Amino acid sequence: MDGEDEPMGSNGVEDTEKPAPKPAAALGGEHLDVEAYAGLYTGRTKITRLLFIADRCGNESLQLEALRMAYDEIRKSENTCLHREVAQKIAGRLGPDYLLDQAWADAVDRRAELKKEKLENELNGYRTNLIKESIRMGYNDFGDFYYSHGQLGDAFKSYVRTRDYCTTSKHITQMCLNVILVSIELGQFMHVSNYVSKAEQTPDSQDPVTVAKLKCALGLAFLETKKYKLAARKFLETGPELANNYTEVIAPQDVGTYGGLCALASFDRTELKNKVIDNINFRNFLELVPEIRELIHDFYASHYASCLGYLESLKHNLLLDIHLYDHVEILYTQIRHKAIIQYTHPFISVNLLTMADAFKTTVTGLEKELEALITENQIQARIDSHNKILYARHADQRNATFQRVLQTGEEFNRDAKAMLLRANLLKHEQNLKASRK
Amino acid sequence: MESVGAVVAHIQGLSGSSEEVAHLHSLLKQSEDYLTSQGPRLALFLDQLDPAKHSLGYLFLLDACSSGPISREQAHGFLLSVVDFINCCSVEQIRLAPEKFISVCKRFKDQVMDLQVPLQGVAPLRTAVRKLQSSSEHLTTLHSDFLLLCILAKCYKTGLSILEEDIFEVDQPKDLFLYCYYGGMINIGLKRLGKALEYLQNAVTAPMTSLNSIAVEAYKKYILVSLIHNGQVPSFPKYTSVTAQRNLKNYTQLYIDLASCYAAGKFSELEMFIQTNLEKFQNDSNLGLAKQVLASLYKRNIQRLTQTYLTLSLQDIANTVQLKTAKEAEMHVLQMIQDGEIHATINQKDGMVSFHEDPEQYKTCDMIEHIDTSIQRLMTLSRKLRSIDEHISCDPAYVTKVGKERPKFDFDEFDPVPHKFL
Numbered sequence: 001m002d003g004e005d006e007p008m009g010s011n012g013v014e015d016t017e018k019p020a021p022k023p024a025a026a027l028g029g030e031h032l033d034v035e036a037y038a039g040l041y042t043g044r045t046k047i048t049r050l051l052f053i054a055d056r057c058g059n060e061s062l063q064l065e066a067l068r069m070a071y072d073e074i075r076k077s078e079n080t081c082l083h084r085e086v087a088q089k090i091a092g093r094l095g096p097d098y099l100l101d102q103a104w105a106d107a108v109d110r111r112a113e114l115k116k117e118k119l120e121n122e123l124n125g126y127r128t129n130l131i132k133e134s135i136r137m138g139y140n141d142f143g144d145f146y147y148s149h150g151q152l153g154d155a156f157k158s159y160v161r162t163r164d165y166c167t168t169s170k171h172i173t174q175m176c177l178n179v180i181l182v183s184i185e186l187g188q189f190m191h192v193s194n195y196v197s198k199a200e201q202t203p204d205s206q207d208p209v210t211v212a213k214l215k216c217a218l219g220l221a222f223l224e225t226k227k228y229k230l231a232a233r234k235f236l237e238t239g240p241e242l243a244n245n246y247t248e249v250i251a252p253q254d255v256g257t258y259g260g261l262c263a264l265a266s267f268d269r270t271e272l273k274n275k276v277i278d279n280i281n282f283r284n285f286l287e288l289v290p291e292i293r294e295l296i297h298d299f300y301a302s303h304y305a306s307c308l309g310y311l312e313s314l315k316h317n318l319l320l321d322i323h324l325y326d327h328v329e330i331l332y333t334q335i336r337h338k339a340i341i342q343y344t345h346p347f348i349s350v351n352l353l354t355m356a357d358a359f360k361t362t363v364t365g366l367e368k369e370l371e372a373l374i375t376e377n378q379i380q381a382r383i384d385s386h387n388k389i390l391y392a393r394h395a396d397q398r399n400a401t402f403q404r405v406l407q408t409g410e411e412f413n414r415d416a417k418a419m420l421l422r423a424n425l426l427k428h429e430q431n432l433k434a435s436r437k
Numbered sequence: 438m439e440s441v442g443a444v445v446a447h448i449q450g451l452s453g454s455s456e457e458v459a460h461l462h463s464l465l466k467q468s469e470d471y472l473t474s475q476g477p478r479l480a481l482f483l484d485q486l487d488p489a490k491h492s493l494g495y496l497f498l499l500d501a502c503s504s505g506p507i508s509r510e511q512a513h514g515f516l517l518s519v520v521d522f523i524n525c526c527s528v529e530q531i532r533l534a535p536e537k538f539i540s541v542c543k544r545f546k547d548q549v550m551d552l553q554v555p556l557q558g559v560a561p562l563r564t565a566v567r568k569l570q571s572s573s574e575h576l577t578t579l580h581s582d583f584l585l586l587c588i589l590a591k592c593y594k595t596g597l598s599i600l601e602e603d604i605f606e607v608d609q610p611k612d613l614f615l616y617c618y619y620g621g622m623i624n625i626g627l628k629r630l631g632k633a634l635e636y637l638q639n640a641v642t643a644p645m646t647s648l649n650s651i652a653v654e655a656y657k658k659y660i661l662v663s664l665i666h667n668g669q670v671p672s673f674p675k676y677t678s679v680t681a682q683r684n685l686k687n688y689t690q691l692y693i694d695l696a697s698c699y700a701a702g703k704f705s706e707l708e709m710f711i712q713t714n715l716e717k718f719q720n721d722s723n724l725g726l727a728k729q730v731l732a733s734l735y736k737r738n739i740q741r742l743t744q745t746y747l748t749l750s751l752q753d754i755a756n757t758v759q760l761k762t763a764k765e766a767e768m769h770v771l772q773m774i775q776d777g778e779i780h781a782t783i784n785q786k787d788g789m790v791s792f793h794e795d796p797e798q799y800k801t802c803d804m805i806e807h808i809d810t811s812i813q814r815l816m817t818l819s820r821k822l823r824s825i826d827e828h829i830s831c832d833p834a835y836v837t838k839v840g841k842e843r844p845k846f847d848f849d850e851f852d853p854v855p856h857k858f859l
Contacts, residue, residue: 383746402808421604
């Protein structure tokens, strides 16, 4: 957590800003309503998300709250491994109700052993009889069994094995969704994108819910591989049918958040307007996360201070998100750079003092940021550090052309000569060989 | 077996018309072994011949008598007679036996270097090159020897007179590598870094089937000069031979590390790097260049500032490019303004520097003249390219080869225009 916090301070947000984020972060921390948050999800992801929050929040009451809910949730499942882990993490801090329940764990394990044996027998029977559909079901049951007991690797293998026995598109889709679910839990996003494309290739048209699920999964895969623009597209394409049908992976709120932030970081102004703000489908998702909606509108309306303010207050919660946490910094930097570029774009000269005000930073800090952007050629401008003014730089086309022409001529001259020389050398060698023959 | 006297008589008798000389050439070839066995004794007979009239015979005798070891006392006489011979020999006659001429000149070069008087060899070898080459585009084996002497004698300007001619025809691949390598060094000596890069690049990208150490050394210098001149090392062009692309990096790891360190732009780190590897650079005799790389980092960093700032205080410049004091920064900026590397004015009262755009407006007569000559030069070049292209497409060997490989017709090697301009 500390490691995450430090770059936040140095990341363009300079001295005057320093005291500000602290209360905001603390506020955000208090704001995170774990119960409401956990309510958005079901299944294993609910537990892993809660554990993730407990690991990273750095706030004891919040941590215990998260652990307590995770504990309750695990008791409803059959995952003894996680149960032991959570019990160890709680370490008796939540009183006698939340200790390691050895008897329960043993009972569950025993039952699991029996069930596994039964499944194995069944599967063997199916395989000797060579009934395709039954074998598929058998493997599928195995996958479900492993999944519910937290053996993700084995679950993955079993689900993949059903592939050979799929006979209809529906089966294939089901197989793909299962594999995708396990792969996301495993963090294997290569598999996710593979199986999404497999599912999309099935000949029969799919129901809108499945389509939306696949889009979300692919969006997540792109997000994890840092392809933010593609991720944004996928999230934006996700249909409202998703609703609460995919809570074992993602909540509709998340689609709004991920899609909004990725779009903000990677789209240009027109794209932002067309694909995000005017997108009726996506509006449904944005309604669920009003802060994101507001900050996108602020960004588009050039109210950068308020936009950055929203971002800052959201940051703490986003850092607790299991998928977004390690992309927050990158996305934030990109959004900030975009904002700076957009701010300077329409002007011939910009007073750095006003601009620093708008971005809640100091003039020196802003100068450094601008310098980096100018060096990367993202802003065509130069800084008058004496008078603290930024002047847009209009390249003189005529001079540039002359310069380039002369340079190209020189290069052509050089390359052509070098090429002739090489051609002659090659010819010479050929002659040598020919004469030797 | 004839006696030496008979050979001399033949030479004296048969040095008139071209048929006679051709006949003499065959006679001399027959008695070559005999002449070599006579060795130093032949020196006495040289006086009986006139180097201008009996060039071919003189050449054979000179070669035979210098084939053995030459003592220090004899060396002086040998040098004198070679210089004399090179100056007055007849071009037609020596071209009949170029390998003899080359071997005599090479021995002459070795002697000059043994005696550590390279300067004495520069002028004669230049004459020798001129006499030996069939046209100014012809690269002879003597080119590299001449350039080597120029480097040793530090008369780079003289070397330039040969380097300024573009060469296209090459006898031996090794000649080309040495020529390019020495050519690069001479241009470095004259601070014509752009030209130097061109030569070194030719050495690195020349077709080769096995790696040679000349190319490796050339690549080391190429990296250093690229850093000084451009601030970065370009990757290999795609026509570079596979051998070079695969292997060169393994032999020049130190320099590649230097380049990546340079790219980071931290003066102190680069200084540290060069300090720790001081000995290695010294062994490659590239320490001077390495130090220039270090110095160029200041310039590079200051130049980068001109892209971003209109005005900047000297103190800020000093901080950004890691100079100790504002005064030092001022000296650097001043030097760069003087060298025309940046356009700026220093305001000493406030300690501010204002950077300007390039004032060149491409409107002056000089500039137009310059552009015009460039265009003319390129037009000549492209005419030449076209004629070569026609020539190649009529070459029977080429046509049969292309005919065989018709389906995958590969234009790469003989493209009339380099690919990047298409």
